[in-house]
Amino acid sequence: MIILGAQISAPSVNALLNSIDLKMAPPIAVRLRLEIRAVVRFQFAKGTKCSVIYREVVENYGEHAMSMTQVYLWCSWFKDGRTSLQDEPRFGRPNTANNDWSTARVDELIKVDRRVKLKEISLKIDIPKTNVYEIVHDKLRYRKVSARWVPKMLSGEHKRQRVENSQIRMNRCQQGDETVDVGPGGDHRARNKLFEHLITGDEIWLHLSTPETKRDSMTWKHLSSPVTKKFKVQQQK
Structure with a gap:
């Protein structure tokens, strides 16, 4: 034979x-x-x-x-005396990563949250992370991509708010002007009361908000999906 x-x-x-x-x-x-x-x-x-x-x-x-x-x-x-050629029976939950239910469940979780991580999916449906990777990349053909940086673009509302804030500061400076005598010669100089309320000290940055990074914006998409745009931002002080 x-x-x-x-x-x-x-x-x-x-x-x-x-x-x-x-x-x-x-x-x-x-x-x-x-x-x-x-x-x-x-x-x-x-x-x-x-x-x-x-x-x-x-x-x-x-x-x-x-x-x-x-x-x-x-x-x-x-x-040691083994005679069987077959694999020994395995205990525990069988591998269900390749069935239709697991694939549909993974696809559902991604559509609900495009930023979900493979580890989170693995914990939610109780299958190994390696099998989740196979489903996401090989079966569902998802790729995790980040948004494309584009120059900062201010809307009409943003521009209007900037003009209003600048005008308020200019009005406060103009309304606070007064003339005082400075020095023994009676020299008259303008003084702005607004600056009397300023307190100096060591410089420190107090961020009003922390914008997400480009990596944080990564989402699951197919190759045919449109590219997501993201304005480049910086921390406000």
Whole structure:
């Protein structure tokens, strides 16, 4: 019998593969993995060294061969008396990251909050972050991009407010003027009472607001989505 180029006695390998109780035919990748494990067990039973088994598996199966670590691991299991070629049952919640429900749920969370993080999605739907990454990037084709910086643009309302604020300050300066005598010569100079209310001291910045950074503005979008614009702002003092 020849299994993908590997010459092995038919009764031995067939007996190993027929011992697998499957309700339905496994996918080709699973079938190939089981065959390689059968080859490893067959060669190990013959007394072949693990390093030689690995070289033969690589020579016959090429890119589909298991790694050297896996060969040594399975040899140790067979040495301990393991007979099954199938994976041991895993406990805990099964991986549901690739089903339609998980994909739809991730898409829903992104549409509700375009700035949601992968870690937050992972915690909300209880699947690994790596699987969330696969759904977002490979299945839903989302990319997280930041808004494009554009020059500051003042609206008509902004300009009107600036003019009003400047006019108020000018009026206060003009209304506060008075003439006083300064010095023994009776020199008359203008003094502005407004400046009497100013207090000097060490300079300190008191920010009225902290604008978000360009990174903070990153949102999930498809490649065909329009580019979001963001005015470049600075902290107000």
